[in-house]
Amino acid sequence: MTMSFRDLTDSKGYAICLAGVVISMLLVRYRKRSVSRLPLPPGPSRLPIIGNLLQMPTSHLWEKATEWRKQYGDVVYVENVGIPTLILNSYEAASELLDKRSAIYSSRPHVVMTNDLQGWTWATTMLPYGETLRKHRTYLHRFFQTSEALNYVELQERETYVMLNGLLDTPDKYEQHVRRLPGAVILRNVYGYEVQGLKDPMVELGYKVLRSSSESLEYLYLDFLPWLKYLPEWFPGIKFPRVGREGREIAENFRSTSVATGKAQYLASGKECMTSILLAENALEDGSFIDEDIIWDASSLAFLGGTDTSVTAIMTFILAMLKNPDKQRRAQEEIDAVIGPDRLPNLSDKDSLPYIQAICTETLRWEVVLPLALPHYLTDEDEYMGYRIPAGSMILANNWAISRDPALYPDPLSFKPERWIPGGTKEGVPNLRSEDFAFGFGRRICPGQNWAEHIIFQAVASILATFTIEKAVEPDGKPIAPNDNFHPSPVRTLGGSQCTISPRSEKAALLIRQAFATL
Numbered sequence: 001m002t003m004s005f006r007d008l009t010d011s012k013g014y015a016i017c018l019a020g021v022v023i024s025m026l027l028v029r030y031r032k033r034s035v036s037r038l039p040l041p042p043g044p045s046r047l048p049i050i051g052n053l054l055q056m057p058t059s060h061l062w063e064k065a066t067e068w069r070k071q072y073g074d075v076v077y078v079e080n081v082g083i084p085t086l087i088l089n090s091y092e093a094a095s096e097l098l099d100k101r102s103a104i105y106s107s108r109p110h111v112v113m114t115n116d117l118q119g120w121t122w123a124t125t126m127l128p129y130g131e132t133l134r135k136h137r138t139y140l141h142r143f144f145q146t147s148e149a150l151n152y153v154e155l156q157e158r159e160t161y162v163m164l165n166g167l168l169d170t171p172d173k174y175e176q177h178v179r180r181l182p183g184a185v186i187l188r189n190v191y192g193y194e195v196q197g198l199k200d201p202m203v204e205l206g207y208k209v210l211r212s213s214s215e216s217l218e219y220l221y222l223d224f225l226p227w228l229k230y231l232p233e234w235f236p237g238i239k240f241p242r243v244g245r246e247g248r249e250i251a252e253n254f255r256s257t258s259v260a261t262g263k264a265q266y267l268a269s270g271k272e273c274m275t276s277i278l279l280a281e282n283a284l285e286d287g288s289f290i291d292e293d294i295i296w297d298a299s300s301l302a303f304l305g306g307t308d309t310s311v312t313a314i315m316t317f318i319l320a321m322l323k324n325p326d327k328q329r330r331a332q333e334e335i336d337a338v339i340g341p342d343r344l345p346n347l348s349d350k351d352s353l354p355y356i357q358a359i360c361t362e363t364l365r366w367e368v369v370l371p372l373a374l375p376h377y378l379t380d381e382d383e384y385m386g387y388r389i390p391a392g393s394m395i396l397a398n399n400w401a402i403s404r405d406p407a408l409y410p411d412p413l414s415f416k417p418e419r420w421i422p423g424g425t426k427e428g429v430p431n432l433r434s435e436d437f438a439f440g441f442g443r444r445i446c447p448g449q450n451w452a453e454h455i456i457f458q459a460v461a462s463i464l465a466t467f468t469i470e471k472a473v474e475p476d477g478k479p480i481a482p483n484d485n486f487h488p489s490p491v492r493t494l495g496g497s498q499c500t501i502s503p504r505s506e507k508a509a510l511l512i513r514q515a516f517a518t519l
């Protein structure tokens with residue numbers, strides 16, 4: 001049999017390719033074996049079987065991890081009954097692993113209470129990395145990363161007028177007015193649903209769901225002893241089966257109510273919203289829809305993911321104003337000089353209001369909303385700084401430590417918008433903006449970041465333009481300290497303070513009434 005030159009080159013090429021593949025496989029195997037020989041990252045010493053279980057705090061893990069940073073450094077390894085956990089205490093480490101190596105750091109851990117007992121397996125936040133998650137994120141990006149699909153900026157503006165009007169009427173209920181704002185915009189964006197009043201059933205339901213899913217994190221010990229999940233509710237001395245059942249009922253109620261709300265809107269073919277657009281695009285002739293479950297699931301998570309987080313950011317801003325009247329005055333001076341007294345600010349003013357922008361950025365840094373972002377999950381063994389990171393590790397980015405790192409943010413506990421203004425402080429503008437970590441990392445970065453940044457700016461600028469926020473005073477004239485007691489859930493929340501929120505002038509009040517009247 002003779003061989004042509006072409007056959008020869010082809011077979012040579014084939015052999016070279018084959019050799020390349022074999023060498024790569026050997027290298028990967030060698031690397032894997034050599035990685036396996038590396039030590040684990042530093043961390044508190046572990047006991048046999050239970051590991052670090054006894055050193056793990058029941059809440060505020062982010063604060064404990066920030067203390068550990070002083071002793072062990074940027075990367076701290078802990079293990080609880082065999083569950084490896086890596087805490088990343090610096091932006092460099094978080095960005096190197098979660099952003100740059102996102103191919104293996106983008107899944108989510110399986111949580112017994114949340115996934116198995118409460119049944120949240122369909123939630124975007126809990127999905128393992130894969131095709132379903134990608135579809136969720138594609139839909140969410142389309143409607144939340146740019147305002148083009150739904151013109152959400154206009155809606156944010158309109159709902160802000162409702163909030164301002166509420167603050168004029170019942171300033172003592174400011175927490176409820178703030179709470180209503182993000183929920184009202186998202187429910188309209190997602191389902192075309194119009195929120196009614198301060199006690200809207202959908203807003204209340206969303207709030208209930210978040211309380212229940214936050215509570216579920218108190219039961220992380222079930223992940224160390226997963227067989228416990230089979231214990232019945234009547235078993236003496238345990239309450240997690242009941243918490244699991246009630247959580248599941250709330251989750252199911254939430255999902256079915258959301259689907260019913262969205263379907264009603266779609267059938268009424270009224271306002272354009274995320275679900276009506278997606279259903280129309282995916283409708284089949286037999287009346288069913290491609291990816292129907294994914295459409296409902298992703299939409300529900302926009303509502304759940306976007307409401308409490310944005311509320312906490314706006315409540316934090318109000319707290320910052322209560323504690324820092326001088327910053328409030330400076331912000332109002334900027335608004336007066338740029339906008340004047342004849343109109344309300346809006347998003348298009350952002351670039352001409354650098355101090356207001358700085359307040360928004362500082363708010364996200366000063367009290368981070370998600371101190372540990374959300375846990376990522378490592379799917380393949382990895383090596384970092386000479387340490388082995390086992391496959392199956394839970395990876396926590398410690399945004400609390402990053403936001404309070406004095407090397408990045410001198411005097412980190414002070415609320416200092418000036419630090420974001422060129423020439424505002426002697427140290428100069430920090431290299432790392434809060435927006436670059438507060439919304440998470442890599443392929444799981446928050447899909448609602450732009451939407452959130454826009455509503456925070458809109459709310460902050462509008463409140464500062466029209467109201468002055470001051471501490472309430474005791475009958476003897478002593479100022480009452482504001483409430484800065486954040487609830488230590490994974491998404492931190494903050495209740496209201498005793499304070500006065502009064503219109504800056506009659507003109508400001510009139511502007512609000514006029515804007516409200518146009519709705």
Ligand code: HEM
Pocket residue numbers: 124125126127137140144301302303305306307309310313369370373374375376438439440441442443444445446447448449451452
């Ligand atoms: C101030 C407001 C907000 C903050 C601080 C915030 C922060 C975060 C953070 C830290 C994560 C975890 C990212 C990671 O795992 O690395 C996240 C995930 C998420 N956020 Fe937000 N978020 C906010 C608003 C919103 C809004 C308005 C939406 C509406 C679409 C939203 C929807 C989501 C969803 C669905 C996820 C899960 C993404 C995934 O698992 O792939 N968030 N957010």
